[in-house]
Amino acid sequence: MSKKLKIGLFGFGCVGQGLYHVLNNSTGFKADIVKIAVKNKNKERTVGAELITYDKWEILNNPEIDVIVELIDDANEAFNIVSEALKKGKHVVTANKKLLAEHLEELYLLQQENNVSLLYEASACGSIPIIRSLEEYFDNEELEKVSGIFNGTTNYILTKTIAEKLSYNDALKQAQDKGFAETDPTNDVEGYDAKFKAIIIALHAFGLIIKPEDVLNIGITTLHDNDIKYASEKGYKIKLTPIIQRLEDNKVSVFVAPRFIKENNHLYNVDNEFNGVIVEGKFSGEQFLQGRGAGSYPTGAAVLSDISALSHGYKYEFKKYAQKKAPTFTNDVLIEAYLRYTSEEDLKRIVFDEITEQYTGKDYHYVVGKVNLKNLIANRDYILKHQLFISLVDEKVSRPDVTVKSSIKENVTTKELVNY
Ligand SMILES: NC(=O)c1ccc[n+]([C@@H]2O[C@H](COP(=O)([O-])OP(=O)(O)OC[C@H]3O[C@@H](n4cnc5c(N)ncnc54)[C@H](OP(=O)(O)O)[C@@H]3O)[C@@H](O)[C@H]2O)c1
Known part of the structure; x- marks a missing residue:
């Protein structure tokens, strides 16, 4: 049976106000927001002054509050608030992806050690229920x-x-x-x-x-x-x-880049x-x-879904993390990419293992082929500094074949092939 939760809310901006609205207009679920911590004393608020505090300890030390909802825009302070709350045995809901990505292992251990729940559906893709789908389905x-x-x-x-x-x-x-x-x-x-x-x-x-x-x-x-x-x-x-x-x-390889779709x-x-x-x-x-990956109400709805799950005693089990045969991470992979470049020096830095298309025009040059992710990581700053543009042309990622080395394939479809 679900229990009526007492919430201490941190942050009353876009998502905090969205949650407040969604919670107050929810017909199926009820919870009490006991206090809201904010930062700026000069801002006008749309809620009564008795709900507002500028002192985080007023929430963290309140034994009546059993859930902390963290929706502030400062990842460092969010870490202090969330880790303190978990240590005090309070459940936490957060939408803060930076906080989570930077402290994933510490936060995972903290919620395990203190036997509390840390939920964060809204942190990844707003209202799309991706985390619970991965966890449960x-x-x-x-x-x-x-x-x-x-x-x-x-x-x-x-x-x-x-x-x-x-x-x-x-x-x-x-x-x-x-x-x-x-x-x-x-x-x-x-x-x-x-x-x-x-x-x-x-x-x-x-x-x-x-x-x-x-x-x-x-x-x-x-x-x-x-x-x-x-x-x-x-x-x-x-x-x-x-x-x-x-x-x-x-x-498993993980990276973020533009892609032609x-x-x-x-x-x-x-x-x-x-x-x-x-x-x-x-x-x-x-x-x-x-x-909707963002926005006040969609993100507020995702936060409310976590609060509702908490009221039923829900906790991520991190089932894949607990598995013995979990995969390991690698950046040693080949991706098929388009690179717009300006000089031959660029191609000496960003070495393609295989080239399928190359163009050198008056105003710009590009090359399409396979390049190792490790090479792109080593040259990330160079790419940005020299205003080069890289985009995936195929989503397929493969482990490098040691026999393929810096060769131009026979079926190359160059418009104007330059010496390479
Ligand atoms: N916006 C979105 O659509 C969206 C979507 C998904 C996830 N998120 C995540 O949700 C979180 C909140 O985003 P937001 O867009 O709602 O931010 P926001 O509109 O900028 O609001 C931030 C809120 O945090 C408060 N705050 C900042 N520092 C604080 C502190 N030290 N103690 C107490 N309160 C503090 C601010 O107080 P004042 O009101 O006094 O300035 C403000 O109310 C972020 O982690 C963000 O990445 C946002």
């Missing part, structure tokens, strides 16, 4: 891959560049004007946000705890009109996609601020979930 099935569009801001920008032929900067400005992108959009456009979500999903899909610094994230900041032209001519859309893929030797892919029609997730199981095949 796909708990026993060996998964092959999880991929998708995990960031609405970049998806909005990329949609506008293809559909309305806007430049990257104009599309970013439009996203900021509409409130989809923050004034400092770095976390979104450089792929950090999508990477944090991929790390959380990798734990529940494959039982892996990976450090953010080990995972490549290449964003869309260097996207140029020529790349948009290339994609449009081939009938592709460009999406920023995390790929979490199992490889043949029980290894063909019309036959589910993600092709996931546009604007929407998110989509594709889960591929060994036996169940492909499943596709689409929904």
Whole structure:
């Protein structure tokens, strides 16, 4: 039987207010928000002053409060609040992907040691119920891959560049004007946000705890009109996609990069601020979930779903993490990519193991072929500094074949083949 929970809420911004609205308008579930901690004493609030506090200890030390809902925008302070709450034996619900991705192992251990529940459905893809689906529905099935569009801001920008032929900067400005992108959009456009979500999903899909610094994230900041032209001519859309893929030797690779998407892919029609997730199981095949990855009410609804689950005593069991034959993480994989480059020096740095297409024009050059992820990781800063653009042309990731080395394939389809 469910019990009426007493909640201490941290943060009353976009998601905090969304949760407040969704909870107050929920017909099926009731819980009491006992106190709300916020930061800025000069802000006007839409709730009574008696509910507000500026002192986190007023919530953390209140024995009446059994659930902490953490919805603040400061990942470091969120870690202090969440770890303190878990140590005090309080259950926690959070939407903070940065906090989770950076402290996954510590938080996993803390909730185990203190025998409390830490739930975070809203942290990955907003209202799409991906974590609980992985935990409960796909708990026993060996998964092959999880991929998708995990960031609405970049998806909005990329949609506008293809559909309305806007430049990257104009599309970013439009996203900021509409409130989809923050004034400092770095976390979104450089792929950090999508990477944090991929790390959380990798734990529940494959039982892996990976450090953010080990995972490549290449964003869309260097996207140029020529790349948009290339994609449009081939009938592709460009999406920023995390790929979490199992490889043949029980290894899993995880990375975030732009990708050319063909019309036959589910993600092709996931546009604007929407998110989509594709889960591929060994036996169940492909499943596709689409929904709102952000926003006040959709994210508030995901947080409420976790609070409701808590009232029934729900706890993640991290079943895949507990498995003895959980896979290990690798970056030693080949991906098929398009690279827009400017000089021969670029190709000496970013060495393609195999080239299938190459073009050198007056205004830009590109190459398409197979490149090792390790090579891209080593050159990430170089790619950004020199404004090169890299995009996957195929989602298939493979382990390197040691016999293939820096060769141009015979079926090369170059327009103007340069000496390589
Ligand atoms: N926005 C979305 O659609 C979305 C979607 C999924 C996940 N998330 C995640 O949800 C979390 C909240 O995002 P948001 O968009 O709601 O942020 P937001 O609108 O910027 O609101 C942040 C809230 O946190 C409060 N706050 C900041 N530092 C605090 C502290 N030290 N102690 C107490 N309160 C503090 C702020 O207080 P003041 O009101 O006093 O400024 C504000 O109420 C983030 O982790 C975010 O990544 C957001």
